[in-house]
Amino acid sequence: MAISSVFGLFQGTPQAQAPHVVLGTPIDAAIKGGQSEAVFGCGCFWGAEKGFWRLPGVVTTAVGYAGGSIQQPSYDQVCSGRTGHSEVVRVVWDTALIDFSDLLKLFWECHDPTQGNRQGNDRGSQYRSVIYADDSGLVALAEASRDAYQALLSSAGFGEITTELRSNQTLWYAEPYHQQYLAKPGSRPYCSAQPSGQRLGEFAGSAYKLDPRVWSSYDWTVAHCVLRGENAPIQLA
Template sequence: MATEIATLGGGCFWCTEAVFQQLNGVLEVESGYTGGQVANPSYEQICEGTTGHAEVARLTFDPAVVSYREILEVFFTIHDPTTLNRQGNDVGTQYRSVIYYHSPEQQETAKHVISEMANVWDAPIVTELSPAETFYKAENYHQNYFRQNPLQGYCAFVVAPKVSKFRKTFSDKLKQF
């Protein structure tokens, strides 16, 4: 089976990870950091907003089951791509909307989807489109965060509604557990 990688930043990586873990065709999701100037940054450094990194989810997916375009359609449904360096109450460059492409084909697909999404949103899309950079996996306690902490306050009030919206909107694309 041939797999591909997608790297997406749509605010807090707990939200992005929780949604894509449920998308059929996504084989693995890792929360991490990319796009900054510091090697091996810590979560604490990321939170300071001085490293230049974005919180991202790196997806390994089977393109025979789910296309990169479909992944981007989900991505644009689960976050607000019109707010610069913020998602809700999460504010800072680490929460920016960004697509890190891994091939010229991904870059072209992303350009087309961003252009199409401009007709969906009332404000201009500010999602960055950048070549993939070094990915640093976040600390272990960030991996599978929503699955392990569904009742934690942020998870209950921020992550859970995004997961619910995804499940309702893309019910035909859910993994069968």
């Protein structure tokens, strides 16, 4: 099954989805030619989404719930920990401008994937680390990056990566007020991410496309680091 039939067509919540607050693109559109998509979970989805939308070449992002057992879950239901859903970010990207490797680099570096059902002070299965994609090539690349990052973490004294890699997972939109939350007036500056400080380099199958200078916009040496950056996409002089 192609990923567009699971994520791109979206089951979604009943609420209408407004355009992306920062990028101005539809957050609920099916992918087009030259685009691809995947879903990432790495703690509270507010901060995670901001980290991804800032990357050059990202077309749109949206937050939602995936990996669970009921249809159209609400935020309160997911927070109960009884639905099995994880808070996630859907990312759509232009494959000519950015590679899945770049997204994986951000994913692994922006949180601690060894923490199981929590991230920082946020505890519960809804905060677990996940990657969902239906393209077999993307799954294989995710697995290769995981193995490479595990080697880095092990050498630094961290435990085993607990990230869940799965296919055929339906994503349900989160409520509109959660979409691009950190870019909205009056938002509470919160991010649960606890980055390990380990930087992912080359790995089997990697084909980075982003200028290495992009990564200087992220400070993975401190917790809640995404809050320190601007909301606008990263632009290099």
